[in-house]
Amino acid sequence: xxxxxxxxxxxxxxxxxxxxxxxxxxxxxxxxxxxxxxxxxxxxxxxxxxxxxxxxxxxxxxxxxxxxxxxxxxxxxxxxxxxxxxxxxxxxxxxxxxxxxxxxxxxxxxxxxxxxxxxxxxxxxxxxxxxxxxxxxxxxxxxxxxxxxxxxxxxxxxxxxx
Numbered sequence: 149x150x151x152x153x154x155x156x157x158x159x160x161x162x163x164x165x166x167x168x169x170x171x172x173x174x175x176x177x178x179x180x181x182x183x184x185x186x187x188x189x190x191x192x193x194x195x196x197x198x199x200x201x202x203x204x205x206x207x208x209x210x211x212x213x214x215x216x217x218x219x220x221x222x223x224x225x226x227x228x229x230x231x232x233x234x235x236x237x238x239x240x241x242x243x244x245x246x247x248x249x250x251x252x253x254x255x256x257x258x259x260x261x262x263x264x265x266x267x268x269x270x271x272x273x274x275x276x277x278x279x280x281x282x283x284x285x286x287x288x289x290x291x292x293x294x295x296x297x298x299x300x301x302x303x304x305x306x307x308x309x310x
Contacts, residue, residue: 177207180240182278186285186304193217198225203285203304211238211247213272221258230256236272245276245287283308 185204192198197220204212213234219225232254238247249272255263276289283306291300 176209178205178209178238178240179207180205181280182240182245182285183207185307187307188302188304190218193220196220196222197229201302201304202307205238209237209239211236211272229258230254234268234272243277243279245273245278247272247276 183205185202187203188201190198190200197218199215199217201216202212202214213232215232216228217230219227220229223229232252234249234253235251236247236249238245240246249268249270251265252268253263253265254260273287273289274291276287278288279286285304285306287302287304289300289302290297292298
């Protein structure tokens with residue numbers, strides 16, 4: 149019985165080690181200056197409030213995006229009023245960023261006081277290209293207000309302070 153238990157423990161340890169994020173792992177890693185955290189300056193919203201966005205790219209090909217809105221219902225610019233969080237996967241082809249959203253969480257203090265989380269599958273930052281200039285990330289992508297494509301640029305600063 150002890151031999152069976154020992155064999156099971158060794159097999160479990162081998163499987164656990166094979167599935168870990170150790171340097172011996174064969175999972176593809178993305179090596180790019182894009183990897184890391186990026187943030188936009190606070191943008192004024194009209195008629196009141198402000199927002200900022202945070203975007204992080206991991207070496208394992210996942211990304212996370214957070215858009216926070218402050219003071220849109222009064223209470224001052226420091227009061228978080230709503231947010232959107234998106235996670236998913238990405239890959240890089242030259243200067244192209246291909247990102248697919250897989251999960252989206254939203255919260256709005258006035259209209260949706262309980263966070264709503266849903267699984268999704270859509271192109272995030274559609275047709276995006278990127279440039280890194282010093283500590284700045286410039287993303288050019290397409291948005292679709294009123295179903296008409298509109299080129300958009302987002303300027304972000306590295307949170308590493310490079």
